[in-house]
Amino acid sequence: MPLPSDLLDALRAVAGADHVRTDEAALTTYSADALKRGSHEPDAVVLPGDADQVSAVVRLCRAHRVPFVPRGGGTGFTGGSVPVRGGVVISLERMNRILEIDEANLVAVVEPNVVTGQLQKAVERVGLFYPPDPSSLDTCVIGGNVAECAGGPRAFKYGTTKAYVLGLEAVLPNGDIVRTGGKVVKNVVGYDLTHLLVGSEGTLGIITRVILRLVPKPPVQATLRATFGTIEDAAQAVTGIIAHRVVPAALELIDGDSLEAVARYLNVRSLAPEGTAALLLLDVDGLAEAVAEEALRCERACREAGATEVLRAKDERERQELWRVRRELSPSLKTISPIKFNHDVVVPKGRIPQLFHLVERLKREYRLRIPCFGHAGDGNIHVNIMVTPDDDGEMRRAQEAQRVLFEGVVALEGSISGEHGIGFAKADYLPIEVSPETIALMKRVKDAFDPDGLLNPGKIFPG
Amino acid sequence: MPLPSDLLDALRAVAGADHVRTDEAALTTYSADALKRGSHEPDAVVLPGDADQVSAVVRLCRAHRVPFVPRGGGTGFTGGSVPVRGGVVISLERMNRILEIDEANLVAVVEPNVVTGQLQKAVERVGLFYPPDPSSLDTCVIGGNVAECAGGPRAFKYGTTKAYVLGLEAVLPNGDIVRTGGKVVKNVVGYDLTHLLVGSEGTLGIITRVILRLVPKPPVQATLRATFGTIEDAAQAVTGIIAHRVVPAALELIDGDSLEAVARYLNVRSLAPEGTAALLLLDVDGLAEAVAEEALRCERACREAGATEVLRAKDERERQELWRVRRELSPSLKTISPIKFNHDVVVPKGRIPQLFHLVERLKREYRLRIPCFGHAGDGNIHVNIMVTPDDDGEMRRAQEAQRVLFEGVVALEGSISGEHGIGFAKADYLPIEVSPETIALMKRVKDAFDPDGLLNPGKIFPG
Numbered sequence: 001m002p003l004p005s006d007l008l009d010a011l012r013a014v015a016g017a018d019h020v021r022t023d024e025a026a027l028t029t030y031s032a033d034a035l036k037r038g039s040h041e042p043d044a045v046v047l048p049g050d051a052d053q054v055s056a057v058v059r060l061c062r063a064h065r066v067p068f069v070p071r072g073g074g075t076g077f078t079g080g081s082v083p084v085r086g087g088v089v090i091s092l093e094r095m096n097r098i099l100e101i102d103e104a105n106l107v108a109v110v111e112p113n114v115v116t117g118q119l120q121k122a123v124e125r126v127g128l129f130y131p132p133d134p135s136s137l138d139t140c141v142i143g144g145n146v147a148e149c150a151g152g153p154r155a156f157k158y159g160t161t162k163a164y165v166l167g168l169e170a171v172l173p174n175g176d177i178v179r180t181g182g183k184v185v186k187n188v189v190g191y192d193l194t195h196l197l198v199g200s201e202g203t204l205g206i207i208t209r210v211i212l213r214l215v216p217k218p219p220v221q222a223t224l225r226a227t228f229g230t231i232e233d234a235a236q237a238v239t240g241i242i243a244h245r246v247v248p249a250a251l252e253l254i255d256g257d258s259l260e261a262v263a264r265y266l267n268v269r270s271l272a273p274e275g276t277a278a279l280l281l282l283d284v285d286g287l288a289e290a291v292a293e294e295a296l297r298c299e300r301a302c303r304e305a306g307a308t309e310v311l312r313a314k315d316e317r318e319r320q321e322l323w324r325v326r327r328e329l330s331p332s333l334k335t336i337s338p339i340k341f342n343h344d345v346v347v348p349k350g351r352i353p354q355l356f357h358l359v360e361r362l363k364r365e366y367r368l369r370i371p372c373f374g375h376a377g378d379g380n381i382h383v384n385i386m387v388t389p390d391d392d393g394e395m396r397r398a399q400e401a402q403r404v405l406f407e408g409v410v411a412l413e414g415s416i417s418g419e420h421g422i423g424f425a426k427a428d429y430l431p432i433e434v435s436p437e438t439i440a441l442m443k444r445v446k447d448a449f450d451p452d453g454l455l456n457p458g459k460i461f462p463g
Numbered sequence: 464m465p466l467p468s469d470l471l472d473a474l475r476a477v478a479g480a481d482h483v484r485t486d487e488a489a490l491t492t493y494s495a496d497a498l499k500r501g502s503h504e505p506d507a508v509v510l511p512g513d514a515d516q517v518s519a520v521v522r523l524c525r526a527h528r529v530p531f532v533p534r535g536g537g538t539g540f541t542g543g544s545v546p547v548r549g550g551v552v553i554s555l556e557r558m559n560r561i562l563e564i565d566e567a568n569l570v571a572v573v574e575p576n577v578v579t580g581q582l583q584k585a586v587e588r589v590g591l592f593y594p595p596d597p598s599s600l601d602t603c604v605i606g607g608n609v610a611e612c613a614g615g616p617r618a619f620k621y622g623t624t625k626a627y628v629l630g631l632e633a634v635l636p637n638g639d640i641v642r643t644g645g646k647v648v649k650n651v652v653g654y655d656l657t658h659l660l661v662g663s664e665g666t667l668g669i670i671t672r673v674i675l676r677l678v679p680k681p682p683v684q685a686t687l688r689a690t691f692g693t694i695e696d697a698a699q700a701v702t703g704i705i706a707h708r709v710v711p712a713a714l715e716l717i718d719g720d721s722l723e724a725v726a727r728y729l730n731v732r733s734l735a736p737e738g739t740a741a742l743l744l745l746d747v748d749g750l751a752e753a754v755a756e757e758a759l760r761c762e763r764a765c766r767e768a769g770a771t772e773v774l775r776a777k778d779e780r781e782r783q784e785l786w787r788v789r790r791e792l793s794p795s796l797k798t799i800s801p802i803k804f805n806h807d808v809v810v811p812k813g814r815i816p817q818l819f820h821l822v823e824r825l826k827r828e829y830r831l832r833i834p835c836f837g838h839a840g841d842g843n844i845h846v847n848i849m850v851t852p853d854d855d856g857e858m859r860r861a862q863e864a865q866r867v868l869f870e871g872v873v874a875l876e877g878s879i880s881g882e883h884g885i886g887f888a889k890a891d892y893l894p895i896e897v898s899p900e901t902i903a904l905m906k907r908v909k910d911a912f913d914p915d916g917l918l919n920p921g922k923i924f925p926g
Contacts (some may be wrong), residue, residue: 350567
């Protein structure tokens, strides 16, 4: 539905005519994110240049009762930035400056559309470190990371995005610009709105500025790779590493099916000893003295758990080589099928074997290919249900399997999403994990921010 | 105002007659917390035994439009558990069990009134570690720590309470029992109600169960003490330690006035070289190899910053001896005056010298004694404005000085509270730090939880 021309004129007056787009190319571009399903075109795309413009755009949309949806890098996996009810997409792409890297106070202040990987490089140039490392770090942006509470391999040691957000500026659905938290690492003044906004998937406010905590960059890293004949052995290694008092910077698990896909993609016979059911990739980091000892302890824990092979990178080149299998996972899975339901379920880490038993059952009962990999230290496993386009039967079986997966994960005291959020893709499954009373409370919180329901409607809550 | 007898009868039916108290002794006991000012008696005290009883008590109070106030250990410094508008105090003291220590998953599940120090001992017996260490850890309780987001010396390396809360059970003001988060370390399903409840000072819900993240206990600790002729030198040492890539487990600063008070209290001539303006107490912990190197680096950073003396504890006995000065601070200050406005302001850590300049000015201009100490790594300094009871002039000057302190801290991009919260003691100062738009949003959040305003009224927001 085209927007009224007076609204369009007003939006152009706010953001500049060049920054209000209604051409078909733009509407298509902003109709989808990395979920690639359920796309929906906006009626217009506005590219504001600062928080005041965002506020003015929000007020205009509100006055016209038109929905508005914030958008960062568009790399989300659950449709968080898809304008499922049309309206105006507010793309923050022009707000992409690093405003400040405060070395003395270990703080960075950034606009929302700074690319995560670029911020990492910028702070590393001055000896600092921004740990969160979602796989999409070369294209995703800090504002989106905050809205989704992005994770990544380093979350095991360093925590997810929320552990680094000290303060926010956000535009509320009523147009108010609020600032929460600040440059200090401790702040207990009033409610923690900062961490309520983190992970709220763009449904409570539009983030226009982020104050991030930084840490000193660990000077040395070591990488190990261990292979196991069973998932149980790999899980035992994870438990053993923790029992040996080591907290690796990354502790990634890749299952046999995923390894086969990568081998096929790289056109090599095999990437691991025959019969490998699980591969662990481990990074330890810190001072040289600690890293040497911690790497030894990790190696010992893996051998004690029955590793069939343990490799340790001797230099940076070998480190990159060991990590290659992890980096090539995503393109490799595309050789199985162009479409996947890539879930990011999480269980208490000791229950990873039970999660894999569940996946084995799903593979068998629903005749599906389900390669799995993920962040073993966090119990956060990417369960990729591969589906063939146009195979309606498989699509149906995949949908049934995903519900059984979610129910099983919750039965294991886990969660249906550790990284990707709910968006619209998983909204119908929210009640599997969250009780009616808690959903009702979440809706009241939503109403406290957005009584008219115009900000990013159709997300999180079942329709 | 006595409660209606039918309400009292109903409360007794819920919690048992022994667990509903209206005797004068009880009303006095539950009228105050560690703030010791502005006490107010409740009309009754109820001691429920489980969440269902808490829910029933809440529903009864609500039906009678009687305020209700949750209470944990009563160790708060801002009056958070004081029933300033009367009504029913809901003391959680009977709910004090450790329900589960899950070693495989590094999780503890506890009832709210488990004493923090007892939980620490229990998890350390199995090689695990619960880092948050408020000074009151032998008497404060986990539920109160969660409600206030308690900190402590170890927050610099390990973070405050919020970094350890994975999930909560809470009774809402409408009587609903909700469960947020869970046993997993990553969870992005719906809004992060867990961390909205953390630090909400008992104004959004009554916490009845807490799921806590644990970490492996660091096997080795080392302690250093360094003295400095100026605050600037001590602050430079803090910066230098970070530049040397060390994150100490504790990095405490004690100023000259505080040292003098401790020396007087312990009846020794001096605790540090003459002319000491600041003393740093440092703990490093971890694997033995790392600890040795990190202690060396800390020592080097202190010497480079101009330390007048650096001591390193050779064994556990010497460690305890070095820490003694910190432990004796609180009783020592009582020898200056029985009453203090003990603020817990926080600034970006590089601005600690400016904070001390401000305190010097307050001492001079308002003729006050203001010993300071605190968590230098976090920029979180306890500024203790000592006041003589019955000296109305000094009391007035102290109140004026505290406003100037808060304004100055906010001008330094700091916060008026890093640990103690707002309660009723600092409610009037909230607008110094938080904008009207943000306060309005916080009030809407409060309304979403508590539309009738019956849960712990008179807190956080200016009257």
